[in-house]
Amino acid sequence: MDELAALVQQGDPDRYAATIAASDSARARLWPLYAFNLEVARAPWVTQEPLIAEMRLQFWTDVLDDIAAGKPARAHHVAAPLAQLWRAADLPVALGQGLVAARQWDIYRAPFADDAAFRAHLDATSGNLMWLAALALGAPPHSEGPVRAMAFASGLANWMVAIPQLQAAGRIPLVDGRDSAVAGLARDGLAQLARARAQRRAVPAPILPVMLTGWQAGAILQRAAQRPELVAQGGLLRSEFRRRGVLMLRALSGRW
Template sequence: MGAPRPSPASSSTARTGRGSAGPPWASRPTSSMRASTRWWTPSAGSSGTAQHRWRGMSVAACAGLVERGDPDRFRAAMTAPVAAREKLFPLYAFNLEVARAPFVTKEPMIAEMRLQWWRDVVEEIVGGAPVRAHEVAAPLAQVVREAALPEAALDALVAARRWDIYSDPFEDQAALDAHVDATAGGLMWLSAKALGAGDDEEGPIRRAGFGHGVALWLMAIPGFEERGKRPLVDGRPEAVREFARRGLEALHDARKTRLSKAVVPALRAAWQAEGVLKRAVADPGRVAQGALTPGPAAGAAALALRAATGRW
């Protein structure tokens, strides 16, 4: 059974002012895709080379996409050193492009083709083939190849989005957990590995990603249901509370593990997750109401504190 249907006032359309309901990352930016370079300041040693200028503009295009389509991850990435942003923004833009693919058409076959296009891009990048001409594919290829990111995690992130094309519910809670791990968990692991995480850190980093993913999933429930989806295996308040509790437990498990300092900027993408999950545990009814996100001032203060103290 799905979660209780939200009232019109709590739907994604009402909360965001967009004309069509859906998860926040499913809508296309309303402005043109202009490359913004205000986040990127080349170092003295790189500003004079055409290669670095080209890379800066390519990554800036990714940053612009993320700023408009995934503003929370954008704000988190902006607290990272510039060198880390050059790795995070292409991965976040890739995730955004893949996440949007099922929502830009009502034709399942076209949506499947869009996802397959990205699976082919990943295969070609990992295989060393020429990179397709696309504003995200080129900088993504550089990050993937420099860090030797695993094809399996990249492909799983894309393949998991096939669920968004159709209206079928998850078979069971294990299937929903696997979806969250492949998407949010996979992206967290890829981002951290791009920043230098060791393979022995994958477990706790994926746990952090799972906790973040549960928070994102619960915030997206009203939008999913507006689209006629059944995003929860069990929508009863006690089941929603348990799902949120397990996400919170995953975050706490990850924080107990000593992880490389270099990966903190990737983990900081989960800066709002703990508060969101605690609200869902305290009052599962807030999920259907779309009332889990903190106010802008509180959210900005929390992120600033984490950045100032080097925490996530």
Template sequence: MTLEACAELVSRGDPDRFLAAMAAPPEARERLFPLYAFNLEVARAPWVSAEPMIGQMRLQFWRDVLAEIGAGAAPRAHEVVRPLAEVVRRDGLPLAPLDEMARARWADLERAPFADAGALGDYLAATAGSLMWASVAALGGEEGLEAPARAVGRASGLAGWLLAVPELEARGWPARPEGLADLIGTAREDLARARAARFGPALPAIRAAWRAPAVLARAAHAPEAIAAGGLEGSDFARRGSLLVKTLTGRW
């Protein structure tokens, strides 16, 4: 029930965010790892069983946890719940974006592909977009940063989705809905506009999206690379780009 347990969960289940968090100052990691671990828990909840009722129960568990944290109840004995409660209560973190993340995952219980790119964009806004805003808020980001933070998160979520397309389609999941090219273009524009925002001490949270610009650029310029698995790039380039951005104070 420690920060280390949250970091271990993120290391195994979300290596890109783990690397970004490890590049952040220690005090930022204390806030980011519980949020990233919570994200993993709600993302996995719909898939733990072929029975939707089990997924519903797990998602409701996390919504109940958030309500209890907000009410000041003693946190449950869970490796993620206690560190999450500490972050929320110590830093006055708003619970609404976290609850939005859990509610959005109900869509996964339906096991149905997105009707169009607009539906996919809405899903990414509620999941990755909400997580990014919660992360920025946890590091002291002001309300005026909500819109750009959500836009960066949504774009980062789309980049992650595009990287997963080959595996999704190999499993028979139609992962490229109608209008995907337009969604990619909008995400790139959102990233460009967000660079004007002054994230200040919340920059380590935004840096979790460090791969998004390159992935989205490759997808826009070579759409055929999406299904072919050509968006990934080398591990050396991936880690190197994070190092450069960290050292230069960019994202």
């Protein structure tokens, strides 16, 4: 588990920071999922060859197929603990498959077909991951709405932060990149965040470490809504000190 913790800490420091307030048992369930997400998200970017990237994603599809079929876990530093968790928590394999399939977009340079396709991508990646994490900590079915609403806001905020890098890599990250459209999209994200927070009572306290992964979403989306030109400039993030302070206050208050 220490290897997974180090992997998440290095590759996904914000999600790692959100787990610090969690119990040991919660972290033991979250880190395999977050490490899995990292491996899948990186797969399209470690090579310039689309076929090799496809093969890397196929590996994770096969890992999930093996879990569904009850086959022995693959000898891989993430796949083995992931399989153990998946079976112990009885997680839906289809959610993981959807997350992997969505990463096909990262391999190629085609734009999203429309706004619905873009939103579906966020839901399949950020949404599926956050709901899987919530399920791993025992979330009841009625929590899915607010969890996915938070995931959309969080995923959109992270996406907007990554836009300069995506564009530099030759991708077309937005259906409409005009400032007015970017500001409108950010407002949609803020509305989803408000929706999630309005349904706090539907999310049990043990799910707090999962919801805290969206701790930056509000500030990022607010800045994007007010100054959409900052998105292309890469100017959405606050200072590290202030960001960590916000996380600490949310963790202590239990109000994500």
